[in-house]
Amino acid sequence: MEVVIAPAGRLAVLAANAIEALLRRKPDAVLGLATGSSPLRVYDELARRHVEAGLSFAQARGFMLDEYVDLPTDHHERYRNVIEREIASRVEWAPEQVSGPDGGADDLPAACEAYERAIAAAGGVDLQLLGVGTDGHIGFNEPGSSLASRTRIKTLTHQTRADNARFFGGDVDLVPRHCVTQGLGTIMAARHLVLLATGKQKAEAVHQLVEGPVSAMWPASVMQLHPHATVLVDDAAASRLQ
Numbered sequence: 525m526e527v528v529i530a531p532a533g534r535l536a537v538l539a540a541n542a543i544e545a546l547l548r549r550k551p552d553a554v555l556g557l558a559t560g561s562s563p564l565r566v567y568d569e570l571a572r573r574h575v576e577a578g579l580s581f582a583q584a585r586g587f588m589l590d591e592y593v594d595l596p597t598d599h600h601e602r603y604r605n606v607i608e609r610e611i612a613s614r615v616e617w618a619p620e621q622v623s624g625p626d627g628g629a630d631d632l633p634a635a636c637e638a639y640e641r642a643i644a645a646a647g648g649v650d651l652q653l654l655g656v657g658t659d660g661h662i663g664f665n666e667p668g669s670s671l672a673s674r675t676r677i678k679t680l681t682h683q684t685r686a687d688n689a690r691f692f693g694g695d696v697d698l699v700p701r702h703c704v705t706q707g708l709g710t711i712m713a714a715r716h717l718v719l720l721a722t723g724k725q726k727a728e729a730v731h732q733l734v735e736g737p738v739s740a741m742w743p744a745s746v747m748q749l750h751p752h753a754t755v756l757v758d759d760a761a762a763s764r765l766q
């Protein structure tokens with residue numbers, strides 16, 4: 525595992541560099557997309573490079589990590605809409621090239637299995653962007669998630685719902701209780717994992733991720749077992765590292 529400690533702006537440049545290098549080498553690469561605050565500067569940087577340096581997403585495929593269950597299709601915080609707004613539309617990425625788990629499906633388990641098949645049919649994820657929750661989740665694999673898990677329905681912890689209330693006008697009751705998420709086994713199958721974490725509130729999760737025992741109680745710690753994992757953190761998020 526490679527750990528880089530740098531200011532947030534620099535971390536976004538490093539993540540964008542990895543994505544740009546991949547796309548220049550393999551224009552039809554498969555990118556794994558995260559939502560939340562952590563990747564936003566990366567998406568800004570990629571949008572800038574698309575406009576100013578002709579970085580093309582035309583042949584690339586995108587697969588989202590997770591989705592809330594049962595948010596209305598036009599809801600501002602539905603992750604499909606967040607990804608469209610924050611990255612896809614800005615880099616002229618055709619909607620049919622970007623997929624997400626279907627949180628509105630009548631048969632959620634079948635939709636989760638179909639999502640796994642779609643990722644496999646695309647050849648697997650080349651580079652997976654990740655954030656980490658304050659409780660150590662990646663994707664929405666909350667503490668206690670099986671390290672071998674695949675895409676499935678999960679219940680969000682109160683901590684995660686409280687953390688994400690800022691996207692729902694500060695009202696935790698408006699944050700959905702359930703989600704569908706790629707499993708830890710699904711995420712670990714990606715060929716390169718790039719995780720970003722900034723701020724003091726992530727310090728314990730980063731400590732457990734990098735230095736803790738590999739444990740389902742700190743799901744991000746499974747990344748210690750990945751052969752190509754890059755962890756990009758600022759000083760505050762690194763403040764509990766030995």
Ligand code: F6R
Pocket residue numbers: 557558559560561562563589590654655656657658661662663664
């Ligand atoms: C989002 C996701 C989550 C977030 C995590 C951190 O698709 O899978 O694991 O990455 O909750 O969120 P932020 O970046 O908002 O602190």
